[in-house]
């Protein structure tokens with residue numbers, strides 16, 4: 001036993017001095033490194049990073065201490081804006097820093113080929129996207145909520161909604177909703193910034209809505225046979241309001257989403273074409289009816305009703321905000337020549353005439369490019 005103890009004591013006598021020498025050298029080394037700023041560090045004020053021996057590092061390096069660490073991917077820009085839609089019409093952009101709303105794109109869907117044609121701007125190319133086949137119905141909207149309209153179609157044979165998400169170019173989950181004879185009324189009813197798949201059935205007067213916020217089904221009986229659905233954000237709370245236009249009474253009936261109250265607004269026109277949108281730019285949709293070539297608009301800002309005669313009665317109404325001033329422009333598209341006739345609210349109501357599309361196309365202006 002005593003022999004073993006003495007051997008252990010001899011080993012310790014050798015180890016201890018070596019340990020002291022190691023500690024001494026280490027402390028000296030740390031001192032030299034610290035004095036010369038050879039340790040990795042980050043400047044608290046500027047965020048500038050330095051690696052070993054004072055080497056410069058990119059500010060997004062994942063580690064200062066690991067010389068082999070890869071830099072972090074550049075963070076994707078986050079949307080600071082909130083886009084609120086009623087179908088393909090932009091209701092509002094909520095952004096305290098926004099100075100202008102991007103103008104709507106001129107676009108058509110060609111049934112013969114199932115192609116979406118979106119006109120490019122001064123510095124951007126046009127877009128041609130195949131999505132859908134002959135017999136489908138375009139139902140553009142921002143279903144994924146990224147601020148861009150998604151190429152989307154409803155297929156009557158299967159009642160399926162096919163949405164090509166602009167955010168990741170992937171298919172949204174395919175949902176069967178409604179029947180071919182329904183009015184398709186996609187809009188953002190629950191106010192989450194995403195378009196909700198929705199239909200209105202004249203036969204029973206029921207609104208069938210898939211709320212995008214939780215995918216739950218919502219049913220609301222409102223309206224009667226022969227009414228025309230006219231959902232829009234009449235109370236300006238960022239949510240589309242359930243509404244119908246009753247030609248026989250020349251009245252709009254709507255449920256304000258803000259407080260569930262009912263509002264009844266008379267527009268004395270015997271036409272069956274509601275064209276409600278925010279023409280005066282106060283953030284609330286104006287009750288409006290197109291009668292022949294006349295656009296009769298009850299401005300929400302002052303309750304005044306104005307009448308504007310615009311182009312041909314046979315044209316298709318394509319009102320939207322084409323000049324990006326936050327006001328919907330009265331506009332029509334002519335099937336015979338593919339011309340767009342836009343009354344520019346930002347430019348003293350002057351005419352902008354552009355040829356885009358051919359006879360047989362379906363005009364579907366929206367915010368595809370943004």
Ligand SMILES: [Ca+2]
Pocket residue numbers: 141142143144145146147148149150165166167
């Ligand atoms: Ca989108």
Ligand SMILES: [Ca+2]
Pocket residue numbers: 187188189190191192193194195196211212213
């Ligand atoms: Ca929604």
Ligand SMILES: [Ca+2]
Pocket residue numbers: 232233234235236237238239240241256257258
């Ligand atoms: Ca509303």
Ligand SMILES: [Ca+2]
Pocket residue numbers: 277278279280281282283284285286299300301
């Ligand atoms: Ca308005």
